[in-house]
Amino acid sequence: MKKFYQSRKEFVPMDISELDEITVITKLRDYLNGKSYIVMFDDVWNKHFWGHIKNALPDENGKSGRIVITTRLVDVANSCKISSSLVHIHHLQLLSPKTAWKLFCNKVFQSEPKGHCPTHLDKLSHELVEKCQGLPLAIVAIAGLLSTKNNTTSEWRKLLTSLSSELERTSIKEILSLSYSDLPYHLKSCFLYFGIFPExxxxxxxRLIRQWIAEGFVNSTKDKSLEDVAEEYLVELINRSLVQVFEVDFDGKAKCYRIHDLLREIILDKMEDISFCHVLPGSNFQGITRRMSIVNSSHYVITGHTPEISHGEILNPLLRTVITNFKLLKILDFEDAPNLDHLPEGIGSLYHLKYLSVRGTRVGLLPKSIENLENLETLDLKESFVFELPVGIKRLCKLRHLLAYHSNEKEVYHINSQKGFKVFNRGIGWLKAMQKLYFIEANVVGVDIFEELSNLTELRKLGMKKLRSADGRKLCNCLQKMNQLESLDVASVSEDEMLDLESISSPPQNLQRLYLKGLLRKLPEWITRLEYLVRIRIYWSKLEDDPLKALKNLPSLLELGINWDGYYGEKLQFEEGAFPKLxxxxLWNLSRLCLLVMEDGTLCNLEEFDIGPTPQLKEVTGFQHLRNIKEVYFDEMPTNFLMLQNFQSLQCSRANICFSYIIDGERWRYGLEEVTKLQENMRGQ
Known part of the structure; x- marks a missing residue:
């Protein structure tokens, strides 16, 4: 249910995780009823799966919905067929020689003109493709190996010779194992680390790179941070086709990663061979283990020096075991652990701990002994209930990442929807290795938080809440010292409190992401000098002048958001040549906006346009100029807009057009064709 809401950009009900199975089934049927949809269930192993899931689907799913199930087991496919006459089984075939060759060339020769195979490698390439016998994953794995080799005949022939014996076995796992064997030493542990996470x-x-760093997998260099080196490791694993990018951000940077199921099987085998990690449940090996990963932890308990599994409560016994027996522990990750509401005082005895996360748990207080974790590099308290840090936090001089804030889903559209943490004593300025600090609250009596922040010159990401107008100059002085700053998120104490950011004469030149939440009236001039800014979002700022004039020539800008009366005027105009990379x-909740104009030659690379409740908006002109548009999303648009707007230019585009309205407490979505018919009926009346 959560994924349905999230995929359609809808608000997820707060109580959804607490519903019983029957209620979820009923709600899911109601949600899908009358909608057109495609749902995919990937890599199903349970042959009773379809019998369980079909009860949650509307009776007419054959008319309006499609379900796709992938499986490696014939029994699973046959059981689906038996359960419903509407089921069609499609057996995937091996690739034809022509298709296999095309896949190989696309993967290996991306840098060559039109992806063509060089003449001197043609014969060897065809031999390799032929030996893969049409197995796509084998082709991709070998392509990943070849991507690290020089394009010389001798280099390729050497690889072909070493591969031949494995290829002839036609075992895909053996072929994929070669990709692991070919990894340089520093990447092998990084790759195996993916096996710690569930299938x-x-x-x-x-989360991934901070844990790599905590483990000591990442080698430091003079001119690069550990985080930058870790990112290079990730890129190399992706280029070798061993790691998949699962989710990409607006700027093309990867946000989430995963691995293929078969690669995970290889990883689990390797982990067992070298005692890399003990995965519970499912791992069979005994003796010493360096790491432990617990999946579905609410059903298991760990006791004793050598962990054993039994049903029952886990968290308290686990914490006792960790503190008593795992004195060399470097990473303790309790993210989303159910029912975890405290950390025991004894956690301070884990002197070697470098990474501690209680993200998404019910923990509300950190023990005083946290000050003993002098090697701690990451403290992740996001979406927990920790809002105050112990005085001794200042002793954690190696701390690089401190995330501590909680989102209030009931006030998601309020300036204080996120609550940060308070520091009641001096000392945060001692943490000079700090790179990410999100969100620290400014309104603490007796502590000059800005004097402290001025010492954190290595910061790359800073988030601050509850700023007052009088704080503006002091904050600006701090920011001018943060030459490494890449992301800044600042919010005033209320929507009517002035956010004074005018006095920056030399802004951080590496700033890439900027979030301004509070009253500005006028856009600070220094923003126009940010050459590397890729995202800017403005909230509650009530800008009196059209901000597009100031922002239009930012050379790297990819995303612009003006929300909740970020602009307080009646007209926005995108001029010719403006925003070339956007x-x-x-544009959300701009209460005074009446007209939006897009001239020819503007927004030439725009792909997504979202406009939300704008009660005064009567017309948007220039949709025909958005030549690369892929998605247009209208939310709660007023009746006048539907009456007057000409949608003809959108009808000619290939964009996905969606109109969203809340009717009787439920969100409904309509396509352009439905809205056009409604428009005709309204005009006819």
Missing amino acids: DYSVRYG KVLR
């Missing part, structure tokens, strides 16, 4: 799990970028435009 089909998408791992966030930040891909995403969001």
Whole structure:
């Protein structure tokens, strides 16, 4: 249910995780009823799966919905067929020689003109493709190997010779194992680390590289941060076709990663061979293990020096076991652990701990002993209930990432929808290795938080809440010292409190992402000098002048958001040649906006345009100039807009057009054809 809401950009009900199975089935049937949809269930192993899931689908799903199930087991496919006469089984065939050759060339020769195979490698390439016998994954795996080799005949022949014996076995796992064997030493542990996470799990970028760094997998260099080196490792694994990018951000950067199921099987075998990690449940090996991963942890308990599994509660026994027996522990990741509401005082004895996360748990207080974790590099408290840090936090001089904020889903559209953390004593300025600090609250009596922040000159990401007008100059002085800053997110204490950012004379030149939440009236001049800015979002700023004039020539800008009366005027005009690289435009809740004009030659690379409740808007002109548009999303648009707007230019585009309205508490979505008919009826009346 959550994924349905999220995929359609809808608000996820807060109580959805607490519903019983019957209620979820009923709600799911109601949600899908009358809608057109496609749902895919990937890599199903349980032959009773279809019998369970079909009850949650509307009776008319054969008319308006399609279900796709992929499986490696014939029994699963046959059981689906038996359960319903509407089921069609499609057996995937091996690739034809022509298709296999095309896939190979696309993967290996991306840098060659038109992806063509060089003449001197043609014969060897055809031999390799032939030996793969049409197996797509084998072709991709070998392509990943070849991508690291020089395009010389001798280099390729050497690889072909070493591959031949494995290829002739036609075992895809053996072929994929060669990709692991070919990895340089520093990448092998990084690759195996994906086995710690559950099957089909998408791992966030930040979580992954911070744990790699904590493990000591990442080699430091003089001119690059550890995070930058870790990112290079990830890119190399992707280029070798061992890691898949699962989710991409607006600027093309990967947000989440995952691995193919077969590769995970290889990883699990390797982990067992070298005692890399003990995965519970499912791991059979005994003896010493360096790491432990618990999947579905609410059903298992760990006790004793050598972990054993039994049903029952896990968290308290696990914490006792960790503190008592795992003194060399470097990483303790409790993200989304159910029912975890505290950390024991004894956690301070884990002197070697470098990564501690209670993200998404019910933990509300950090023990005083946290100050003993002098090697801690990452403290992730996001979406927990920790809002105050112990005085001794200042002793954690190696801390690089401190994330501590909680989102209030009931106030999602309020300036204080996210609550940060408070520091009641001096000392945060001692943490000079800090690179990410999100969100620290400014309104603390007795502590000059800005004097402290001025010492954190290595910061790359800074988030601040509850700023007052009088804080503006002090904040600006801090920002001018943060030459490494890449992301800044600042919010005033209320929507009517002035956010004074005018006095920056030398802004951080590496700033890429900027979020301004509070009253500005006028856009600070220094923003126009940010050459590397890729995203800017403005909220509650009530800008009096059209901000597009100031922002239109930012050379790297990819996303622009003006929301919740970020602009307080009646007209926005995108001029010819403006915003040459912009891909995403969001205009939400601009209460005074009446007219939006897009001239020919503007927004030439725009792909996504979202416009939300704008009660005064009567017309948007220039849709025909958006030649690369892919998605247009209208939310709660007024009746006058539907009456007056000409949608003809949108009808000629290939964009996905969606109109969204909340009717009787439920969100409904309509396509352009339905809205055009409604428009005709309204005009006829």
